Amino acid sequence: MGANLLALPAAAATGTSEILFDLFLVLLAAKIGDEIFKRLGQPAIVGEILAGVAIGPSLLGIVEPGEALEVFAELGVIFLLFWVGLETRVSEMQAVGRTALSVGTMGVVLPFAGGIALALALGEEIGTALFLGAALSATSVGITSAVLIELGMIRSRAARTLLGAAIVDDILALILVAVATGVAAEGGLDTTELLVVIGLAVGFVAFFALGGTRLMASRPRLLHQPRFSESPLLPAVILCLGLAAFAAQIGLAAIIGAFLAGLMVAETKEQHPIEDEVAPLYAFFPPFFFALIGIQLDLGTLLDGETLALLAAVTALAALSKLAGAWLGAGRMEPREKRIVAVGMIPRGEVGIIVAGIGTAAGVVGEQLFAVVVAMSILTTLAIPPVLRRLRG
């Protein structure tokens, strides 16, 4: 972990104070990256990710990934999606529902099939192939949302379609990971179990997106009830953490729970505009998320010809298959929006890394492939903000 500036015996530099120092370094580095990129007229999150690369094992090596940093990163993307949910009305989501469903589905089918085909062509086993396919499937809604917020596009129809598609996408990725894990573990698959996973995921989203928002709309002062807080902020944050934790427990991404909590709280905004109070949490946590993506990269493991060739192939496949799938799924959308949606689905970010990590734990994704998936996630993430900015016009 971070450097111990002064190794005094009395300094009692416990684990906690080392972690505190790391958190300070990561936040400082991320904001310096942000500052430099803003001054260059470039997207801030790219600056934050590259700051992570700079302080991580790839370059300076002063901060390593660790449990506490991962928790802060997770809360970063949770508060990011909570914020996005707050900016979204469920009625607007319903209006784009059908398109989002087909964008999300097609945007998973092509990368999944492509990943399997590539792995099998390279002589990998079916278990490994399934994991590569699943790692290429899920869009990073965190990355895309941050870019859309930065470009002032988060309330557009294209943004809502992207968000909806990313949720569909995550449910499908969950199912694919369940299938891949089953195959890797036993060479087979328990269909009943799979149906339970699917049922829980769909039921969870439907229950809170429909029932939860209706409850909030009919009782807009519900979050004002507790006496422990003068404002509804803390009740809203508890709801957010609760749904995020619950989503994670049933195998969904925690951010889906956070987004649903945001959707629910958004229905009470006429009563009390809560954004000003969420803003400080939204400013504090997300830089850890973006910086950690960069910190997870280990350039050292990538620097040989074969690995770089594999990285190029996987990245090209990831970008093109997602672009084509989302484009096909977007069907009859207005052309400019269609381009934004298709490009906006490309970043993989954290989700691909998590899936590859599960594959590593299951013993079917090796060190090289894991490093390639991390690098692919970063490359698809770095490339997209400038393109989206140009598409916005």
Added chain:
Amino acid sequence: MGANLLALPAAAATGTSEILFDLFLVLLAAKIGDEIFKRLGQPAIVGEILAGVAIGPSLLGIVEPGEALEVFAELGVIFLLFWVGLETRVSEMQAVGRTALSVGTMGVVLPFAGGIALALALGEEIGTALFLGAALSATSVGITSAVLIELGMIRSRAARTLLGAAIVDDILALILVAVATGVAAEGGLDTTELLVVIGLAVGFVAFFALGGTRLMASRPRLLHQPRFSESPLLPAVILCLGLAAFAAQIGLAAIIGAFLAGLMVAETKEQHPIEDEVAPLYAFFPPFFFALIGIQLDLGTLLDGETLALLAAVTALAALSKLAGAWLGAGRMEPREKRIVAVGMIPRGEVGIIVAGIGTAAGVVGEQLFAVVVAMSILTTLAIPPVLRRLRG
């Protein structure tokens, strides 16, 4: 750690999602404790500590202490003291400086001497005795501050004296821990090293309390300079984390750095009232600090006659020696303020627990004595809020 609701193989309940669930449980429990105690007309922080006892190993056992929770608790007390610093002007601190120095010094001398005497009387070795003395020395400025904020007294002269005394107190405790660690490790003490420790601590506080606040007062728009943030919140938070981490690195409590950062930012308040933006962080993190104090208690290890007798003796000694020391140190203060200062110095909270933990690591504080120090910290903390409330009148 937390319960895994659904142990699906596909659920991929990683460490991070377990920790997320724990954080949710701790925040929810703390706020339920707060709610119940507010409705009973009792101090909220007592409700939060007892909520920690309820969910911790002592009763329900659904949450255990862990690294991530400790980091959140540490940030809780950091943002608490940052907030207190924001509410304090350095000129007001200087006005109470001399009294604070004598309250802090006398409030350390008596408990330290008393702790050593008690341990030696019980037949313990000198190393153990020094640690018990040091563990009884340091006031929990976190606990006292939270109570003073809740009672609306944080801007009073008595509160400023308490804060100043608690800082003096912490510097002295640092020196005592350095002495105790030296004795425990080698049976001796390196005087040069000790002087370095003292010089660094005093220099750090003086540099930021005097130079730092002067810099901010003369350049009140300094925190507005970075482009990465529209408001000075994030620059201020980075300053807070940086000084907290630096204080911890030189062996001081991190909260002293946070308080100094708050003092510095307070000098810019005319330009931009930052409290509204710090408030959400101040609402989110501190409940973890109070709940963790309760979670660290393990009632099981205390339930035998000998241990309970030791606990009673240590707690009485801790309360009375601090009360007497602070009272003597307060000298010619106005009697009502003097009572508030003397009582307000009693809570030990986190500092005593940390010191005892260092002693355990050094091999001179056993399991029983550690449990006694934790329980003493909780007892001195629980008893004080109602008394302070009555003294306020």
